[in-house]
Amino acid sequence: MSLSYDILPLTLVTGFLGSGKSTLLADVLQGDAARDTAVLVNEFGDVGLDHLLIGEVDARTVLLDNGCVCCSIRGELKDALATLFSQRARGEVPPFTRVVLETTGLATPAPIVATLLADPVIRSHYALNATITVVDAVNAAEQHARFPEWLAQVTAADRLLISKPDLVDETHLMELAASLAALNPAAEILIRGDISNATGIDRHSGRALLDMLFASASSIDLIGRLGRAQRLASTAPKTNGPLAHRGERTSTGAGSIQSFCLQIDAPIDWQVFTIWFTMLLNRHGDKILRVKGLLSIAGSDRPAVLHAVQHLVHPVLHLDAWPQAGSGSEGCSRLVFITEGLGRDAIEASYARFQHHLEEAVH
Structure with a gap:
């Protein structure tokens, strides 16, 4: 049977320089996992090294050597993905069923997502499965303070994987997890390794890491995630947190980062919402920076999953049922916004004004 017209899930693995992306893939993509996976490795600089760290992954590994995938070689990313799919269709490489794209540590995810979502050729062959950002537990504070790319990687993530937890104490780990939850409450926060579990956050190693890498972002329980983010904030030590030690962006004032949940109780008119x-x-x-939510659409008992990064909107998915049935969350739309210089009040007022004008036009 020909595989040439399959749509393959693509997992985007990002994270700042030295966070442990290549180590993660080297540990996960072994044996059977590697045989079914194509890996695209983007590197910054003239000489590529990460493919040597990852190891042999046959001809399914394509190394991009000429710069940052998010800027100067976006065209090359498109060409690499198209070539890889053509080789698979012609039988020149084994018939892999999933793709991992590891970005350079200096990449911002939004342009990469734009290539995956907006290019008609790539979109016909690949579907963005999830964005995973690896966060260095030791250096997160300095990277947050100095590099806007770090923040772009964190806010774009569906999953945040904290690496190097054995190099910090448990209090630091709890503070970091709470700070990350404040920056991106819609993301799952995972900790790599088998050390103690006092934080109550999932620890992943071995097979669990493989499952984490390839699980679809649509499987994330947004409502449950929001509840866990609130619990992290309430149980973390009462300090400014590791991300505040060197000039953390505050949640107030112009140019600031905010995260908040917009709740809409009544079922949504899909056409009205789409226009707004x-x-x-x-x-x-x-x-x-990021929008993620579950929407209750008028006339449907299936919640819709909405993802957006800046100007880019992912294809809308529909779940079979509302998560956490019986919790009172069914039928209530919730949208998590991560914004910079744009507050909750402005967005709520915009939606209210839009609805009001439409109602006036109808009457």
Whole structure:
């Protein structure tokens, strides 16, 4: 049977320089896992090394050597993905069923996501499965303070994997997890390794890491994630947190990072919401770092999953049922926004005004 027209899931693995992306893939992609996986490795600089750290992954590994995938070689990323798919269709490489793209540590995910979502050729062959960001437990504070790329990687993530937990104490780990939950409450926060579990956060190693890497972002329980983020904030030590030690961006004031949940109790008219959301991103997309939510659509008992990064909206997915049935969350739309210089009040007022104008037009 020909595999040439399959749509393959692609997992984006990002994280700042030295965070442990290549180590993660080297540990996970062994044996049977490697045989079914194609790996695209992007590297910064003239000489590529990460593919040597990952090891042999046959001809399915394509190394991009010419610079940052998010800027100067976006065209090459498209070409590499198209070539890889053509080789698979012609039988020149084994018939892998999933793809991992490891970015350079200096990449911002949004342009990469744009290539995956906006290019019609790539979109017909690949579907973005999840974005995983590896966070260095030791150096997160300094990277957050000095490099905007770090923040772009964290806010774009569906999953945040904290690496090097054995090099910090448990208090630091709890503070970091709480700070990350404040920056991106829609993301799952995972800790690599088998050390003690006093934080209550999932620890992943071995097979669990493989499952984490390839699980779809649509499987993330957004409502449960919000509850766990709130519990992390309430149980973390009462300090400024490791990300505040060297100039953390505050949650107030112009140019600041905010995260908040917009709740809409009544079922949503899909056409009305789509028009409003499109206009919102057209006007404020540069300030909207991430949106993730579950929507209750009028006339449907299946929740819709919405993902957006800046101006880019992922294809909308529909779950079979609401998560955490019986919790009172069914039928209530919740949208998590991560914004810079754009507050909750402005977005809520925008939605209210839009609805009001439509109601006036109808009457």
